[in-house]
Amino acid sequence: MVIELPCHAPEGRKGGADGDSRLPRNIGQREMNRSAQTRALLGRVAGVAVLLAAGLLAASLCLASPSDPTQIPSIFKPQSTPAHSIFHLSMLILAITGAIFAVVFSLLAYSVAKFRKRANDDDREPAQVYGSNQIELAWTVIPILIVLVLFLATARVIRSIQDAPQPPGAIEVTAIGHQFWWEFRYPALGVVTANELHVPVSNPANSTPTFLTLLSADTDHSFWVPRLAGKTDLIPNHPNHTWIDPQEAGLYIGQCAQYCGTQHAKMLLRVYVDSPEQFKQWVEEQKKPAVSTDAVAEGRRIFETTACVNCHAVAGTVANGRFGPDLTHLMSRDTIASGAASNSEANLRAWIQSPDSFKPGSLMPAMQLTDHDLDALTAYLVTLR
Amino acid sequence: MSSETIALSTVGPDARPIGERLHDWIVTVDHKKLGILYILYALFFLVVAGIEAIIMRIQLIVPHNHFVSPQIFNRMMTMHGTTMIFFMVMPILFGFGTYLIPLMIGARDMAFPRLNAFSFWMTAFGGLLLYFSFIGGNGLYGAGTAPDVGWWAYAPLTARAFSPGHSTDFWTLALLASGVGSIGAGVNFIATILCMRCPGMTLGKMPLLAWLNLVVGGMVIFCISPLTAAQIMLCIDRYLGGHFFDTQAGGSAVLWMHFFWIFGHPEVYILVVPAFAFVSEIVPVFSRKPIFGYPIMVAATIAIGFISFSVWAHHMFTVGMSSYGNSFFVFTTVAIAVPTGIKIFNWLGTMWGGKILLRVPMLFCIGFLFQFLIAGLTGIMLGTAPFNWQLSGSYFVVAHFHYVIVGGIVFALFGAFYYWYPKMSGRMYNETLGKWHFWLFIIGFHLTFDFMHIPGILGMPRRIYTYEPGRGWEIWNLIVTIGAFFQAAGILVFVVNLLWSLRKGEPAGNDPWDAWTLEWSTSSPPPDYDFAVTPVVRSRRPLWDLKHPEDPDWKYE
Numbered sequence: 001m002v003i004e005l006p007c008h009a010p011e012g013r014k015g016g017a018d019g020d021s022r023l024p025r026n027i028g029q030r031e032m033n034r035s036a037q038t039r040a041l042l043g044r045v046a047g048v049a050v051l052l053a054a055g056l057l058a059a060s061l062c063l064a065s066p067s068d069p070t071q072i073p074s075i076f077k078p079q080s081t082p083a084h085s086i087f088h089l090s091m092l093i094l095a096i097t098g099a100i101f102a103v104v105f106s107l108l109a110y111s112v113a114k115f116r117k118r119a120n121d122d123d124r125e126p127a128q129v130y131g132s133n134q135i136e137l138a139w140t141v142i143p144i145l146i147v148l149v150l151f152l153a154t155a156r157v158i159r160s161i162q163d164a165p166q167p168p169g170a171i172e173v174t175a176i177g178h179q180f181w182w183e184f185r186y187p188a189l190g191v192v193t194a195n196e197l198h199v200p201v202s203n204p205a206n207s208t209p210t211f212l213t214l215l216s217a218d219t220d221h222s223f224w225v226p227r228l229a230g231k232t233d234l235i236p237n238h239p240n241h242t243w244i245d246p247q248e249a250g251l252y253i254g255q256c257a258q259y260c261g262t263q264h265a266k267m268l269l270r271v272y273v274d275s276p277e278q279f280k281q282w283v284e285e286q287k288k289p290a291v292s293t294d295a296v297a298e299g300r301r302i303f304e305t306t307a308c309v310n311c312h313a314v315a316g317t318v319a320n321g322r323f324g325p326d327l328t329h330l331m332s333r334d335t336i337a338s339g340a341a342s343n344s345e346a347n348l349r350a351w352i353q354s355p356d357s358f359k360p361g362s363l364m365p366a367m368q369l370t371d372h373d374l375d376a377l378t379a380y381l382v383t384l385r
Numbered sequence: 386m387s388s389e390t391i392a393l394s395t396v397g398p399d400a401r402p403i404g405e406r407l408h409d410w411i412v413t414v415d416h417k418k419l420g421i422l423y424i425l426y427a428l429f430f431l432v433v434a435g436i437e438a439i440i441m442r443i444q445l446i447v448p449h450n451h452f453v454s455p456q457i458f459n460r461m462m463t464m465h466g467t468t469m470i471f472f473m474v475m476p477i478l479f480g481f482g483t484y485l486i487p488l489m490i491g492a493r494d495m496a497f498p499r500l501n502a503f504s505f506w507m508t509a510f511g512g513l514l515l516y517f518s519f520i521g522g523n524g525l526y527g528a529g530t531a532p533d534v535g536w537w538a539y540a541p542l543t544a545r546a547f548s549p550g551h552s553t554d555f556w557t558l559a560l561l562a563s564g565v566g567s568i569g570a571g572v573n574f575i576a577t578i579l580c581m582r583c584p585g586m587t588l589g590k591m592p593l594l595a596w597l598n599l600v601v602g603g604m605v606i607f608c609i610s611p612l613t614a615a616q617i618m619l620c621i622d623r624y625l626g627g628h629f630f631d632t633q634a635g636g637s638a639v640l641w642m643h644f645f646w647i648f649g650h651p652e653v654y655i656l657v658v659p660a661f662a663f664v665s666e667i668v669p670v671f672s673r674k675p676i677f678g679y680p681i682m683v684a685a686t687i688a689i690g691f692i693s694f695s696v697w698a699h700h701m702f703t704v705g706m707s708s709y710g711n712s713f714f715v716f717t718t719v720a721i722a723v724p725t726g727i728k729i730f731n732w733l734g735t736m737w738g739g740k741i742l743l744r745v746p747m748l749f750c751i752g753f754l755f756q757f758l759i760a761g762l763t764g765i766m767l768g769t770a771p772f773n774w775q776l777s778g779s780y781f782v783v784a785h786f787h788y789v790i791v792g793g794i795v796f797a798l799f800g801a802f803y804y805w806y807p808k809m810s811g812r813m814y815n816e817t818l819g820k821w822h823f824w825l826f827i828i829g830f831h832l833t834f835d836f837m838h839i840p841g842i843l844g845m846p847r848r849i850y851t852y853e854p855g856r857g858w859e860i861w862n863l864i865v866t867i868g869a870f871f872q873a874a875g876i877l878v879f880v881v882n883l884l885w886s887l888r889k890g891e892p893a894g895n896d897p898w899d900a901w902t903l904e905w906s907t908s909s910p911p912p913d914y915d916f917a918v919t920p921v922v923r924s925r926r927p928l929w930d931l932k933h934p935e936d937p938d939w940k941y942e
Contacts, residue, residue: 126740
């Protein structure tokens, strides 16, 4: 075997695992060219930074669309106790991980900058160090302590959220995930609705949290409204529970967070937090059966004699399907197709004609109606208030 | 080791006709050829799955984009994940292991050369089967071509009620086939490392790469088996009327999750431990110092190997486990940060006081250290269950695990490519192109994956083919897509460099890095028999001993 041996004399080495230094290292020469090399390195870093900044600037100019900040479902703008607890825990974790990052990154940056091989290097091998038990012990024990702190802080929050008792004034809702929409049932109130959850605002003096039982009719889904609570999955044969107690009225945006099939992306979720009076009024409205006038009798006949009734229910009529959203108070909702479009007469008509134009892959079939029937049917549906 | 000089017959260019040479590659049982086959096969799939990623990123560049349909997007996302994990990163790591382990422990081949070939061809067959689904996946129902159930293929989406046709069957059988290959490779790694070491190389004198691959071999056997079992159960559900995961007949969707993640989390370490192995070989050579704390590095790796089997349900914090169950998995998950942190500190300890040579392999290793540090810290965030309830299933998770797999593993892999390319090809790569590759790729990486964390925090779930405007996600998605193109440009430079250097590169010589492990003592590329005489070693750095007879390592170990 032929081996070419570059003959480098080692500068010295540190002895075995105990880490005692035998010889000092000679670092005199390398100071010489340092400033030039540092400048080169800084230049390179600056180049990268400029490139990054330019890219970002261009990007933000392209897309500087002012969006309504209340519509951003940020986990860092909590409005409900579970989301608040998570937010506080996450700040602690960010502080700890941020500190670890600062320390380790500085060590890395310092090592690379300080121990770079210089152009005028003498080509001698540096001191050969095999390790040090004291240092190893230090960087084992300190992380273990950090881990313990993290674990205890986390376990406390897990208990406070997951094992919170249900107070007597709580609203109970059963949320059922479907491909690709949400069914909400209020068993105690006798209300059934879809995609838009209404809950009362809860304040510490008069706590009316909403406790949800999560079920699935088909595949796995996940209930996620970032400003109200973390997500919990809806799994067939595996009832789950979560709760929210929103402290400010308004609209909270969320969507399905567990891949559930073709239209997972448009399984959007809206939570309307109403004042106690508004909520009470909403419940009263929802409990009424559907009323329909003779003016739309033709549309109603079309609805009740086509496949619509296989999937949809309208209280007080023959329509009692469960595969699709309950339409009894369809027009009380702001959106159709699980948030994919706003609820207008034109959108409703287009949706019935061709669901794929809003939501390709949705399970609602195109109804193949004549224009006349379509108009009559739409006219009937918009009376379902 | 022996320092005798033995004249070897010079190996000239192969003059045989091309058909005969190709035939050689197909029937070979040589660990070096199989290693290269694994690597080339994986590089092909890197490009394929990269194109799938680009298609997804173009679709997401603006809200309500119509570049591809949801059906195609879902296939792209499923195929990208499945391909990258099972047919890119795993085979490429097995390839490097297969190539390097015998050379580094002074053996002439793996313990079971035929099993080695069998493992490769099973893996290759699995990949072909997966991609054949684009042609053959329609089945009777006309319900799509390639699988579209996500790379976890959560039940009951894989039940025949929701996945008619055969696309899911292609996914299942592809993983079943490649899983058999992986288990073969794992067995072979263990047997080779335990039985084939050259005289003098006790377990404590093995290169760290051998140690780490020994741990990987053990993990492969214990974690691929449940995956394989689950695939068989899924086949039984789909075709023999079983009800393991068939929720409509009372089966359990959560059971699949447990099966999948008891595989899935150790899998992450199966992928990352070989990356640790590359870094543990490259950083010492380019810092001109031995690895800091060798016994601790070994112990930390073994600890990771064991703990990694107790953390799987941190992928399931949102499925409704009890508070005690969640707390247990929080504890194990943050505990695994300790041995991982020890490894990072030891690499820093290796660099400290060295003379760091900033060649391309070392640049990629420094990139690895930086990104793996961040990936570990976002991992801690995800490991604490309540924070996970917000972050899991969002783009934050996507950013986190790409930080691990691209920022960590792929960077270490590129380091390994440039480090061992001279050994495998006999020629040096082009340093300038290598640096272009590094800078393009690291800029693209950070543009893509740094900014990908933010939409996750703003509530953007993963696996959505489009999103609503006005939620503050647009700008971040645009930047992420721009970064993807930088990465693609980096990969292009890399491929050009590999091909160009194969013909035009400077001859590398046996030992271009002045390195210390046995593979550098033989010619580049090594002869069929690896070593003319079986080497004998006395320390962890046999070539150091040879180069510094006045001050050998064995005096201190």
